[in-house]
Amino acid sequence: MYETPPRRVxxxxxxxxxxxxxxxxxxxxxxxxxxxxxxxxFTLLYDGPGDWECLPSEVYIALLRLLRLPSLLYVRLxxxxxxxLFDYAIGDNVKHxxxxxxxxxxxxxxxxxxxxxxxxxxxxxxxxxxxxxxxYVNHFEDFNCRIKTSSLRKLSIIANRYEDHVSVxxxxxxxxxxxxxxxxxxxxxxKSVSIARSLAHSDLLAMHLFSSDTS
Amino acid sequence: MIRHDHxxxxxxxxxxxxxxxxxxxxxxxxxxxxxxxIGDRSVIATHFPWFHRILLQNYPLPLSQHLxxxxxxxxxxxxxxIQPYLKDIFNTLLEDRFEPLKKFNIFLESDLEGVIxxxxxxxxxxxxxxxxxxxxxxxxxxxxxxxxQLLSVNYDIFGGCSL
Numbered sequence: 001m002y003e004t005p006p007r008r009v010x011x012x013x014x015x016x017x018x019x020x021x022x023x024x025x026x027x028x029x030x031x032x033x034x035x036x037x038x039x040x041x042f043t044l045l046y047d048g049p050g051d052w053e054c055l056p057s058e059v060y061i062a063l064l065r066l067l068r069l070p071s072l073l074y075v076r077l078x079x080x081x082x083x084x085l086f087d088y089a090i091g092d093n094v095k096h097x098x099x100x101x102x103x104x105x106x107x108x109x110x111x112x113x114x115x116x117x118x119x120x121x122x123x124x125x126x127x128x129x130x131x132x133x134x135x136y137v138n139h140f141e142d143f144n145c146r147i148k149t150s151s152l153r154k155l156s157i158i159a160n161r162y163e164d165h166v167s168v169x170x171x172x173x174x175x176x177x178x179x180x181x182x183x184x185x186x187x188x189x190x191k192s193v194s195i196a197r198s199l200a201h202s203d204l205l206a207m208h209l210f211s212s213d214t215s
Numbered sequence: 216m217i218r219h220d221h222x223x224x225x226x227x228x229x230x231x232x233x234x235x236x237x238x239x240x241x242x243x244x245x246x247x248x249x250x251x252x253i254g255d256r257s258v259i260a261t262h263f264p265w266f267h268r269i270l271l272q273n274y275p276l277p278l279s280q281h282l283x284x285x286x287x288x289x290x291x292x293x294x295x296x297i298q299p300y301l302k303d304i305f306n307t308l309l310e311d312r313f314e315p316l317k318k319f320n321i322f323l324e325s326d327l328e329g330v331i332x333x334x335x336x337x338x339x340x341x342x343x344x345x346x347x348x349x350x351x352x353x354x355x356x357x358x359x360x361x362x363x364q365l366l367s368v369n370y371d372i373f374g375g376c377s378l
Contacts, residue, residue: 158246165231168232169231172236172237175237177238178239179240180241181240181242181243182234182243182244183245184232184243184244185245185246
C-alpha cells in the first residue's frame with residue numbers, strides 16, 4: 001500500500017532552530033519598527049548562528065528601538081540573548097519578564113549600543129525563568145544589572161538541578177515581603193523512591209523509609 | 216536511573232527553600248511527579264515527601280496563615296492508586312491551621328486511561344469529600360492526557376496517514 005514504510009511523527013525531527021533564524025534575513029522589521037509606538041508586549045524567538053553578533057545592524061537597531069519603547073510592559077525572550085541587553089535596551093516601564101532563554105556572557109556585549117543607555121533600575125512585578133542558574137550567574141552576580149526582584153509579586157521557576165534550588169532561594173529572599181504568587185517545578189533531586197507493592201496497601205511506609213523526616 | 220536517587224544525599228535532602236518566610240504568599244503552584252522506573256515498574260520516584268516537608272516548614276506558622284490557593288500539577292506516569300501519595304497532604308490541609316486556604320486545585324497529567332481513572336477516583340475520595348464538607352474548601356480535580364502520544368499511536372496504526 002505504501003512504497004515507503006510509515007514513519008512516526010517523532011522519526012522526522014524538525015530542525016526547530018531553523019525557524020528562529022529568519023531574523024538575520026529580515027528586510028521589513030527595520031521599516032516596521034519605526035511605525036510602532038504603542039507596543040505593550042514583545043516576544044523574541046531568535047536562535048541564529050553566532051547569536052546576536054550575526055544580526056545586521058539595522059535589524060539590531062530596530063530590536064533595540066522596540067525594546068526601549070515607553071509603552072512596553074511585557075518582554076519574553078527565548079533561546080540565547082546577551083545579558084547586557086537589559087542594561088542598554090529593555091525599557092524602564094517593563095513589568096513582566098519571561099526569560100526562557102539562556103543569558104550569555106559570551107555574547108554579553110552589544111556591538112550596537114543606543115546613544116543614551118538606560119540607567120534606571122528595572123523593578124519587575126513578575127518573572128518567569130527557565131534556566132535558573134544561568135539567570136542567577138548572569139544577572140545577580142553582575143552588580144551593574146538593572147533587573148531587581150525586590151518588588152516581585154509573581155515568580156515562576158523551573159529548577160533543573162538541586163543547585164538551582166539555592167539560586168531560587170536567593171531570588172525568593174529578595175522578594176520575601178512582596179511575593180504573592182509562586183509557581184515552582186522542583187528538581188528531580190527532591191524525589192524519594194518507594195516500592196509500589198507497599199502502596200497497594202494504602203500506606204506510605206516504604207516511601208518514608210527512603211525519604212527524610214517530614215515532620 | 217531512578218534508583219540512583221536512592222542514596223545518602225536523598226535521605227538528607229535539606230532544601231534551602233523556605234516558603235514560611237514568604238510573608239505575602241497567597242498562591243502556590245507546584246509541579247510534582249510520580250514515575251515508575253522503566254526497568255523495574257515496582258520502583259517509583261516521587262516528589263511528594265519533599266512537598267509535604269516544604270508545606271510543613273515552621274508549621275503551624277506562618278505559611279498556613281496566609282496561603283489562599285494551592286495548586287498541584289501532577290505528572291502521573293505510574294500504575295496503581297494515586298491517593299496514598301496525597302494522603303499526608305490531605306491530612307495536613309484538613310487541620311484547621313490552614314484556615315485561609317479556600318481553593319485546592321489538583322491537575323493530573325497522564326495517559327488517557329490513567330487520567331480518567333485517577334481524576335474520577337480522586338474526585339470521589341473520602342479526603343476530598345472531607346475537605347469540601349468540613350473546611351468549605353473548593354477542591355477542583357481535573358486531568359489532561361497526552362493527546363500527542365495518542366495521535367502518534369494512531370499515526371502508526373493507520374500507516375502514517377496525515378491527520
